[in-house]
Amino acid sequence: MAETTNGTNGHSYVGTRTIRPDGVDKVTGRARFGADYNLAGQLIGRVLRSPHPHAKIVSIDTSKAEALPGVKAVITRDDFADMPSEFIPAGEMMMNYKDVTRNVMAREKALYEGHAVAAVAATSAVIAKKALKLIDVKYEVLPHVIDVVEAMQPGAPILHDDLFTVGVEPKPDKPSNVAKRVEIAQGDIEAGFKQADVIVEREFKTAPVHQGYIEPHAVLATISEDGSAEVWVSTQGHYIVRAHCARLLGLDIGRIRVNAAEIGGGFGGKTVVYLEPLALALSRKAKRPVKMVMSREEVFKASGPTSGAVIKVKMGATKDGKFVAGWAELKYQAGAFQGSPVQPGVMCAYAPYEIEHVKVVGYDVVSNRPKVAAYRAPGAPISEYAVESVVDEIAKKLGIDPIQLRMMNAAHEGTKAAYGPKFGPLGLEETLNSIKKTEHWNTPLRKWQGRGVASGFWFNIGGETCASLTVNEDGTVSLMAGTPDIGGLRASLAAVAADELGVPYDKVRPIIGDTGSLGFNFLTGGSRSAFSGSMAIVEAAKQIKTELCNRAAKLWDLRADQVEFSGGHVRALGAAAEKCAPMSLADFAKVAGKTGGPIGGVGRINAQGAGPSLGTHLVDLEVDPETGRVTILRYTVAQDAGKALHPAYVEGQFQGGAVQGIGWALNEEYIYGADGKLQNAGFLDYRMPVASDVPKIDAIVVEVANPKHPYGVRGVGETPIVPPLGAIANAMENATGIRFTELPMSPPRVLKALKEKGLNKKD
Amino acid sequence: MARVVLVGNLAQVTGGVAEFTLSVTSVRHLFRQLSDLHPEIAPHLEEGVAVAIDGQIYQDAMFQEIGPNSEVFLLPQIAGG
Numbered sequence: 001m002a003e004t005t006n007g008t009n010g011h012s013y014v015g016t017r018t019i020r021p022d023g024v025d026k027v028t029g030r031a032r033f034g035a036d037y038n039l040a041g042q043l044i045g046r047v048l049r050s051p052h053p054h055a056k057i058v059s060i061d062t063s064k065a066e067a068l069p070g071v072k073a074v075i076t077r078d079d080f081a082d083m084p085s086e087f088i089p090a091g092e093m094m095m096n097y098k099d100v101t102r103n104v105m106a107r108e109k110a111l112y113e114g115h116a117v118a119a120v121a122a123t124s125a126v127i128a129k130k131a132l133k134l135i136d137v138k139y140e141v142l143p144h145v146i147d148v149v150e151a152m153q154p155g156a157p158i159l160h161d162d163l164f165t166v167g168v169e170p171k172p173d174k175p176s177n178v179a180k181r182v183e184i185a186q187g188d189i190e191a192g193f194k195q196a197d198v199i200v201e202r203e204f205k206t207a208p209v210h211q212g213y214i215e216p217h218a219v220l221a222t223i224s225e226d227g228s229a230e231v232w233v234s235t236q237g238h239y240i241v242r243a244h245c246a247r248l249l250g251l252d253i254g255r256i257r258v259n260a261a262e263i264g265g266g267f268g269g270k271t272v273v274y275l276e277p278l279a280l281a282l283s284r285k286a287k288r289p290v291k292m293v294m295s296r297e298e299v300f301k302a303s304g305p306t307s308g309a310v311i312k313v314k315m316g317a318t319k320d321g322k323f324v325a326g327w328a329e330l331k332y333q334a335g336a337f338q339g340s341p342v343q344p345g346v347m348c349a350y351a352p353y354e355i356e357h358v359k360v361v362g363y364d365v366v367s368n369r370p371k372v373a374a375y376r377a378p379g380a381p382i383s384e385y386a387v388e389s390v391v392d393e394i395a396k397k398l399g400i401d402p403i404q405l406r407m408m409n410a411a412h413e414g415t416k417a418a419y420g421p422k423f424g425p426l427g428l429e430e431t432l433n434s435i436k437k438t439e440h441w442n443t444p445l446r447k448w449q450g451r452g453v454a455s456g457f458w459f460n461i462g463g464e465t466c467a468s469l470t471v472n473e474d475g476t477v478s479l480m481a482g483t484p485d486i487g488g489l490r491a492s493l494a495a496v497a498a499d500e501l502g503v504p505y506d507k508v509r510p511i512i513g514d515t516g517s518l519g520f521n522f523l524t525g526g527s528r529s530a531f532s533g534s535m536a537i538v539e540a541a542k543q544i545k546t547e548l549c550n551r552a553a554k555l556w557d558l559r560a561d562q563v564e565f566s567g568g569h570v571r572a573l574g575a576a577a578e579k580c581a582p583m584s585l586a587d588f589a590k591v592a593g594k595t596g597g598p599i600g601g602v603g604r605i606n607a608q609g610a611g612p613s614l615g616t617h618l619v620d621l622e623v624d625p626e627t628g629r630v631t632i633l634r635y636t637v638a639q640d641a642g643k644a645l646h647p648a649y650v651e652g653q654f655q656g657g658a659v660q661g662i663g664w665a666l667n668e669e670y671i672y673g674a675d676g677k678l679q680n681a682g683f684l685d686y687r688m689p690v691a692s693d694v695p696k697i698d699a700i701v702v703e704v705a706n707p708k709h710p711y712g713v714r715g716v717g718e719t720p721i722v723p724p725l726g727a728i729a730n731a732m733e734n735a736t737g738i739r740f741t742e743l744p745m746s747p748p749r750v751l752k753a754l755k756e757k758g759l760n761k762k763d
Numbered sequence: 764m765a766r767v768v769l770v771g772n773l774a775q776v777t778g779g780v781a782e783f784t785l786s787v788t789s790v791r792h793l794f795r796q797l798s799d800l801h802p803e804i805a806p807h808l809e810e811g812v813a814v815a816i817d818g819q820i821y822q823d824a825m826f827q828e829i830g831p832n833s834e835v836f837l838l839p840q841i842a843g844g
Contacts, residue, residue, distance in 0.1 A: 087810050167772045182839075184771055211844075268844020343771075343839045374844035420770045420836035421815035459841045461822065526843020608821050708819065718843055 013495035013505045014711055017648045021490045021510055022262070034218030034234030034261040035293045042220065043072050043121040045275070045282050045292035046128040048135050049302060050110030050117050053368040053676030054144035054157060057106060057117065057137060064134040065120060070127035073285035074135070075278065076118045077107045080248060085162065088247075099337040101248055103371050104277050110139065111159055111336035112368050113677045114301025116274075121282035121290045144368040144676040148333045149310055151177040151367040159336060159366045179338030180364040182346055184419050192325025192357025196316025199325075200393045204386040205742040206725075207669030208308035208333060211375050212660070212688050215264025216299045221279035222289035227251065229283075231258045233276055236266040236484055237523020241276050242515045248277040249284070256280075259514045260484040267660070268374030269304040271525050300681035305670060306375035307332040307340045311386040313349075321400045323409045326350045326418070330362040330383055335371035340364045341379030344459070348722075349383035350418040351457040352428055352614060353391075353409045358418040368676055374525060376657060377458040377718035381664065381725050385743070388454035388726025393739065402453050402730070403441075406616070407432050410455075427640025427704035428455060428614040434638040434700045435616045441636075448623050448762075449633065450735025455616045456722025460715035461526035462607030466518040467536035469497055469544060470600040475586025477503055479510040479537070482521030483529040487656075487717055488649025492530045493537050495645055496711070500541035502568020503585055519604050527715020530645055531610055536603030538710050543601030548588055551595045556580045609708025613716055615639030617658060617723035623735045625760050628751030630666055630732070632693070638700035642714030650716050651699035657720020658697050663689045664721075665728040667744050687746075765833040767793065773812070773837055776803040790814050791825040793835065813838040 025031040062074040083097035101107070106115045118135050122128035143157040150156055156177055164172050167181035193199060215234055223229040229251065235241050238258040246253045263270065275292040282290040294303070309332045316325040328349050334340035342362035349360050360383075395402040410428045417423055435441055435453065445451055470478040479497050481489060490510035498505040522528070545565040552570040553560045558580075562573050569582035592599050620634040637654040644650040667687035671679045680686045705712030725743060733739050738753050754760040767783040774781035778801070787793040793814070798805040813822045815836040821827045822840055829835060 167775065169775065180772075182772055271844070344841065346771075347839070347841075374842065376844045378842070378844050419838060420768060421820065421834070421838075422818040424818050458843070459820070461841055461843055463822065526841070528843065606823060608824055608827070609819060 013498045014645050015643065015647065016495070018491055018495055018505050018646060021494060022485065031262045033215050033264050034232065037220045037232040037261060038291065039220060039222060039289040042289040042291050043123060043282070043286055044125045044128050045119055045121045045279055045290045046125070046132055047116045047278065047298070048118040048132045049298070050106060050113060050115040052110055052139055052141050053113045053146070054142040055110045055139035056142060057108065057110060058140055059138045060118060061136040062118060064136070065131040068127065068131050068134060070123040071120060071131045072123065072288060073121040073282045074118060074131070075281045075285060077105050079281050080105055081250060082107065097247055100244065103337055104248065104274060112370050114298065114370060115336070116278070116302065119278045119282060121286045145177070146367055146369060146672045146676055148308065148331050148365050148367060151365050152331065152363065159368065163338065163366065177366045178363050179334060179366055182343050182362045183360065184346055185359040186418060187357030189325055189327055189357050189359040193316045195318065195324040197319040198394060198397045199314065199316045200390045200397065201314040202386070202390055202741055204311045204313065204389065206309050206382050206385065207743055208305045208369065209664045209668040210300060210305040210686065211267040211269035211373070213265030213267060213269060216294040216296060217270070217275050217303060218293040219275045219279045220289060220291045221276065221283050223280060223284045225287065227255055229256045229280055231256065231276060231280065232261055233258060234261050234263050234270060236263070236270040236486065236525055238484065239482065239515050239521050240271065240523050241273055244273040245277050245280055249280055257514055257516045260512050263484050263486055266486055267376050268378060268525060271374050271523050274303055296683060297681045300686065301678055302370055304370065304373045304375065306378065307334065307372050307382065309333065309382045311383060313386045313390045315387070315390045315394060317394050317398065319398065321398055321405050321408050323353055323355045325357040326355045326387070328360045328383060328386065330360065331365055332362065332379065332382070333369060333372065334364050334366050335369045336366060337371045338364055338366055340372055341374065343379070345379030345383040347419040348380035348457055349387050352411055352455045354411050354415040355409070355418060376660065376721040380456065380458055380722050381661065384456050384722050385725035385729065388723065389729050389739070392730040392733065403432050403436050406455055424611060425704050425707060426612060426614055427702045430702045430704055431455070431614060431616040431638040431640060434702055435618050435636060438618065438636055440618055440634055440698065445620060448625060448735055449620060450731040450733065451618070451620050452727040452729065452731025452734060453616065453618050454723040454726030454730060455614060456719055457612060457614050458527065458718040458722060459612050460531065460610040460718070461528045462532045462610045463522035463528055464520050464606050465532035465536045466521055466602060466604045467493065467533055467540055468518060468600060468602040469537065469540040470598070471544065471585055471589050471592070473589055475507070475584065475589040477501060477508045479508055480513040480517060481510065481533050482513055482518040483524040483533060485512055486524050487653055488646050489529050489533055491649060492645035493533050496534045496537045497541060500538060501544065501585055527613065527717040528610065531709060531713050531715045532605070532607035534645060534711060534713060535607050535709065536605050539603030539605060540601035544599060547599060551588065552583055555595065609706070611642055611706030611708060611714045613640050613714045613719040615719045615723055617727040619724070619727045619731050621728065621731045621735060623732070623750065625754055625762055628747035628754060630745060630750060632662055632695060634695055636698040636700065637720060638702055639716060639719055640702045640704050640714060641716045642706040642709065643703055643712035644701050645711065645713060647701055650701055653716045654699040654720045655697040658724050659689050659694050661721045661724025662694060662728065665725045665743055665745060667746050669744050764831065765829050765835050767835045767837070770836050770838045773804065773807060776807060777801040787829050789825070789829055790821065790827045793829060811840045813840050
């Protein structure tokens with residue numbers, strides 16, 4: 001049997017801007033997001049949260065709340081089993097459930113303002129809210145620490161008595177807020193700096209920022225009397241939700257069925273559980289379905305964000321522009337529990353460049369803030385912002401064009417990455433070339449305007465993935481994927497399936513299956529779902545084509561090697577071709593029952609071979625010297641997609657990452673008072689970019705094929721948020737002559753810097 | 764013989780030894796040999812590491828082949844957002 005993958009009559013849907021399968025439902029309001037699900041008899045769940053950033057929980061008395069008419073269940077720490085401090089598998093992830101169980105419901109201590117302390121399920125939201133006020137929690141308030149550097153100091157309030165710094169010798173005998181020290185090194189960093197003609201050393205600071213998904217966390221959960229549970233949830237990984245809930249509630253994984261709702265953004269922040277185990281625990285107690293939806297204030301205070309950080313960078317280059325040494329020290333906030341993204345921050349810091357001598361040290365530091373969650377390319381935007389700022393300064397010192405300097409040092413195929421292995425094919429040089437050729441790069445600017453460029457790297461991953469294809473009775477195809485569709489998965493996979501099976505794109509209907517429909521799927525994250533999902537679809541289609549060829553051979557009394565699948569048909573080869581009319585998928589569907597039963601295939605893979613994606617961003621901005629306000633005038637993204645399965649969605653990923661990066665660079669920050677309480681837990685005070693804040697963002701899709709993927713695909717979702725911070729900081733320096741080393745570059749901070757230089761007047 | 768390099772903190776559990784020359788044919792085989800040489804590394808390998816073989820990163824791929832002259836790096840596992 002032979003097969004080709006040309007699609008119908010040689011037409012390929014891959015690489016075209018096919019209609020989005022979920023588009024109509026989304027623009028007409030039919031699409032059901034997490035909070036759109038309801039069940040008869042459902043209760044409304046609400047969470048009581050700690051008003052203190054750090055306090056011992058002396059006692060919790062729920063008796064008055066339980067006595068309130070309409071209250072059907074109240075849960076506290078006593079409703080969750082304690083877990084040992086050890087990393088154990090859950091849905092193919094290693095998690096320390098001692099921390100997970102304490103984050104979803106505080107036990108000995110409340111560790112941040114907003115930490116869940118109790119939850120109520122009642123017949124109405126009003127009653128639930130009243131019940132929360134009747135829960136009597138006695139706290140012993142403890143000193144708190146918010147700032148990452150202060151948290152590292154001797155004498156800082158200690159969050160966890162059993163947290164001893166890992167990665168240092170000798171092993172400490174006292175607990176600390178520094179959970180871990182990590183390091184990568186290659187070459188001889190001191191020798192590297194000795195070769196340098198120019199050295200730039202700077203300290204940077206970034207603020208924690210929230211993923212800012214429009215849709216708050218939402219869940220509907222029910223457990224029946226026989227212990228079977230069903231959950232509808234806004235998540236990036238419903239199999240992960242299932243695994244966490246099973247562990248936290250002591251249920252068998254197979255007893256829980258989780259449905260992924262349409263999702264109004266995740267960006268990494270919906271890869272963990274908050275409300276889900278609470279809703280299930282309440283439902284188990286009340287014996288009724290329980291619906292829980294976070295308010296925006298709760299989203300800010302109790303979910304996400306990503307780390308704020310303090311970063312020191314020192315880079316050395318020769319006078320002809322060769323980078324010879326790169327050193328950095330990263331201190332990342334983890335929030336109340338260990339697990340900041342400092343490790344990937346360390347590994348990514350110098351990844352875009354070929355440098356012989358590198359040393360990067362990182363610290364994972366707990367403080368009285370909400371536990372950080374992943375946010376696009378976790379850890380990388382922070383460290384690469386600092387490095388890209390210094391790269392620009394080196395370019396200025398050497399009088400070399402910043403794109404040229406990056407080009408001279410760009411990582412390429414065969415470059416030994418700063419974190420060890422050699423790279424395969426990479427597209428950084430192509431993105432730099434693409435940017436340099438743009439009309440944007442060559443357009444003059446006026447006074448108070450600045451242009452900046454920066455590059456960025458992210459690894460990308462594969463992982464466990466299942467997807468199925470079923471041929472229906474009329475020859476149409478049902479496609480089921482097991483990872484939530486956040487950025488165009490259904491359209492991308494449908495195009496691959498249509499090409500593989502040679503059927504029209506609109507004859508493939510893609511859906512996201514629940515956890516009972518397919519084998520385990522890792523979550524949508526790490527830029528993996530289209531990469532891995534398309535590999536699983538290719539495998540599923542291969543099974544179908546093999547089956548069709550076998551059946552055709554029997555129908556035509558031929559051997560299997562005398563038939564082939566091509567152009568959407570099974571065809572007889574050689575002399576038999578004249579006697580045997582080619583059979584399409586629809587032809588086989590008509591005789592499926594008579595020839596062996598329903599036709600379908602399931603790809604079950606652990607996808608390997610993810611190729612890194614690199615990008616370069618170019619931004620023009622204008623600074624108002626009288627107010628410090630920064631306006632983004634123009635923005636261009638060039639990024640390597642390997643192969644864009646659906647270019648419009650790929651461009652959307654580029655544009656979305658750029659916009660989030662603009663917010664991170666210019667306005668977004670968590671503001672805490674001296675009392676350790678968050679002061680801007682809402683979109684009015686936490687300033688994210690809106691449509692009127694950003695220009696149209698031009699997207700250049702570079703395609704340097706990933707040789708490990710059947711279509712050459714690289715993940716694209718993470719990388720676009722990496723370069724904006726550095727690009728904007730570099731543009732600010734070009735606009736004002738001031739190197740801003742602290743994010744966000746918000747109007748007050750910019751104005752203060754301009755005033756210090758006497759530049760705060762238009763002329 | 765494959766050249767095996769431990770990246771990051773892993774070398775702390777091997778007494779500072781970060782580089783090995785080993786005759787191994789698969790990731791599973793590699794993990795066994797490393798665990799035999801340095802039992803303290805076993806739980807770390809169990810918790811999950813990424814393995815770069817000749818430049819290609821693999822995660823949770825016990826049966827992935829390692830060539831006789833392969834260059835292998837053991838890295839922290841990579842996830843994403």
